[in-house]
Amino acid sequence: MQRQYLSIDIGGTTIKSARIDHSGNIMTKGRQQTPRSKDAFLQVLQTIIQENPLIAAVCVSVPGIVDPQTGSVQFTGVLSYMGKFELAQYLEKTTQLPVYVGNDANCATLAEQWLGNLVDIDNGAVITLGTSVGGGIVVNGKLLHGPHSRAGELSAIVTNRDDPLTEQRTVGATTSAVKMVEMIAQACKLPDPADGQQAFQKIIAHDPLAWEIFEEYCRRVAYLIVSLQAVLDLEVVLIGGGISVQPILIEEIKNQFIRVQQADRRLMADITMPVIKAANFGNEANLLGALYGLLLKIEK
Incomplete structure (x- = not known):
């Protein structure tokens, strides 16, 4: 049985999550409404993590400016209440697992590079x-x-x-x-x-x-x-x-x-x-792309 990874796609209205294996097969899906405060936002992330035990790593797609090396996020739009937040560091401390955080549009692009219309x-x-x-x-x-x-x-x-x-x-x-x-x-x-x-x-x-x-x-x-x-x-x-x-x-x-x-x-x-x-992928693009970003990070 392949390892499974928890992928989280944070959007302005919904936060989607999925357990995905190393080949990009989506095993389970979840969806929650995006909160409107920092405490509620972090609580939703904690809930998603608790509902997905026995995972190998966590990967996240977010709207905003993301430092791909540190996973620090300057949140924008309706999530501006989060300000600048060390999201990868927070999740690594919470889960004790490898974490990848990427910008949502970049994650969509990574999905196309991995399994979609930008292969080769x-x-x-x-x-x-x-x-x-x-x-x-x-x-x-x-x-x-x-x-x-x-x-x-x-x-x-x-x-x-x-x-x-x-x-x-x-x-x-x-x-x-x-x-x-x-x-x-x-x-x-x-x-x-x-x-x-x-x-x-x-x-x-x-x-x-x-x-x-x-x-x-x-x-x-x-x-x-x-x-x-x-x-x-x-x-x-x-x-x-x-x-x-x-x-x-x-x-x-x-x-x-x-x-x-x-x-x-x-x-x-x-x-x-x-x-x-x-593009090849619809609502699953960011989930898949975040995982590919994680795999590339681990490979390096």
């Missing part, structure tokens, strides 16, 4: 589309962290420096899948502004109001990929996040990339379109 790809990236935009970049077969552990922070790329509203100048502010769905719901008078399925029904039907918003959204993603290509010249770019399961999204991002290129002869000459496709 030397230069690629994962772009995760959700409330904001996350990213993981692979260069020469290795996940790029950078000297400040902030490589892949695609949401911070400035795309519209002339916008008078400073909060509208970055990829993260202008390329939110959640906002896109909300805009379609408002334009089409849908009952639930958060219902992505209904929004995509309108998109697939080529409803004029929905399509205009969707087309502009895909154009923004295409511009992001063009910018990445100008610097990195990637082989493959994978689109992750909940909406990546919609084939029409990948199709339209490709269409928009071509249109952006064709509108500027310099882009035709200087930029090569990468393979653009959906």
Whole structure:
């Protein structure tokens, strides 16, 4: 029987957990609501650990800035109440086991490198589309962290420096899948502004109001990929996040990339379109990627 590892995926709304073997087979799953205070947060982690005895190690995916060497996390977003926290050190002391902590988008990228659509790809990236935009970049077969552990922070790329509203100048502010769905719901008078399925029904039907918003959204993603290509010249770019399961999204991002290129002869000459496709893993990506990060750490 293979060793089993406890993998924990910390999100803004839920904390998912799984026991996974060395080959990436998920044996059990768990899910809890993400708390809104530090004490409650640590208690949930303790509960998950207590419910999973006889494990070989613990690996964690978190939103925020992570030092891959120390496992120190500067939590962001709704988890900002945690501040800067020595998460790996805390879990090692609690469990007396090896611990790996990685940024969530980086973990999604590691999953693709291990068992997904970046296997044997030397230069690629994962772009995760959700409330904001996350990213993981692979260069020469290795996940790029950078000297400040902030490589892949695609949401911070400035795309519209002339916008008078400073909060509208970055990829993260202008390329939110959640906002896109909300805009379609408002334009089409849908009952639930958060219902992505209904929004995509309108998109697939080529409803004029929905399509205009969707087309502009895909154009923004295409511009992001063009910018990445100008610097990195990637082989493959994978689109992750909940909406990546919609084939029409990948199709339209490709269409928009071509249109952006064709509108500027310099882009035709200087930029090569990468393979653009959906990431292989959905809700299990961060769980698997965190384990692969741990295995790589142990191997070193």
